[in-house]
Amino acid sequence: MLDQAGPLDLTDPVTGALRATVTRPELERLARRGCRTHPDRDCGCAVLDRPPAVDRYTPTPAQYRFVRARDRTCRHPGCRRPAARTDLDHMRAHRDGGATDCTNLCCLCRRHHRLKTHAPRWRFTMTDDGVLTVTTPSGVTRTTRPPGLHTPAVRHLLGSGGPPPDDDDPPPF
Incomplete structure (x- = not known):
């Protein structure tokens, strides 16, 4: 039930x-x-x-539920603020044509949301399944995956075939 x-x-x-x-x-x-x-x-x-995209800036309640369930915390590498205390941020800015869609929304705490939006030369990119890559102005890159999303190495262990990839995941910044 x-x-x-x-x-x-x-x-x-x-x-x-x-x-x-x-x-x-x-x-x-x-x-x-x-x-x-x-x-x-x-x-x-x-x-x-997943909830469909909408033609407006503000995410729907279903999108909030989905993205917060997917991310569980602020997705910036090393940050553990619970998703309930984060903003849903458009990875590609809405004003630049970024869709209000779960594939373009990510949980970021206010501090990291402001860093992404206002700090020069920081780069944030996200794949459709929620894998976030953050690159600092000095070129250091870190990747975070939604909790529960299996890495290619784990999928190999679960029997999805193919050789296990080199899946080094360096520590946060």
């Missing part, structure tokens, strides 16, 4: 990536509705996925 108080987080069993967050009423509504594309058969369509 689902907890009435909070959402359920669904992860990919192979990669560990967060696929969706859903509340009990949302899940019940989806179960009643079923697949709208193929209502007469079991098509295997994903009825749950």
Whole structure:
């Protein structure tokens, strides 16, 4: 039975990536509705996925839930401020065409949000699955992954095939 108080987080069993967050009423509504594309058969369509992008600056409540569940803390290397006490920041600025989409939103505490936005020559980039890379003005680069997202080496150990990659993860700045 689902907890009435909070959402359920669904992860990919192979990669560990967060696929969706859903509340009990949302899940019940989806179960009643079923697949709208193929209502007469079991098509295997994903009825749950990350929240869709919106055409505005402010993220939706579903996007807040998803990104905070994915990130769990401020994503700046070495920072452990809980996600509930962070800002959702557009990695590519909204004013520069960055989408209000979970693939472009990241939890950053106010200090690191300001660093990213205002400090010269700092570079922040993020992949669609939430892997954040931060490069300092001196060229030092650090990468953080959402908790639970399996590295390529872990995926190899779980049996997804291929040789294990060189997965050195240096300490924070």
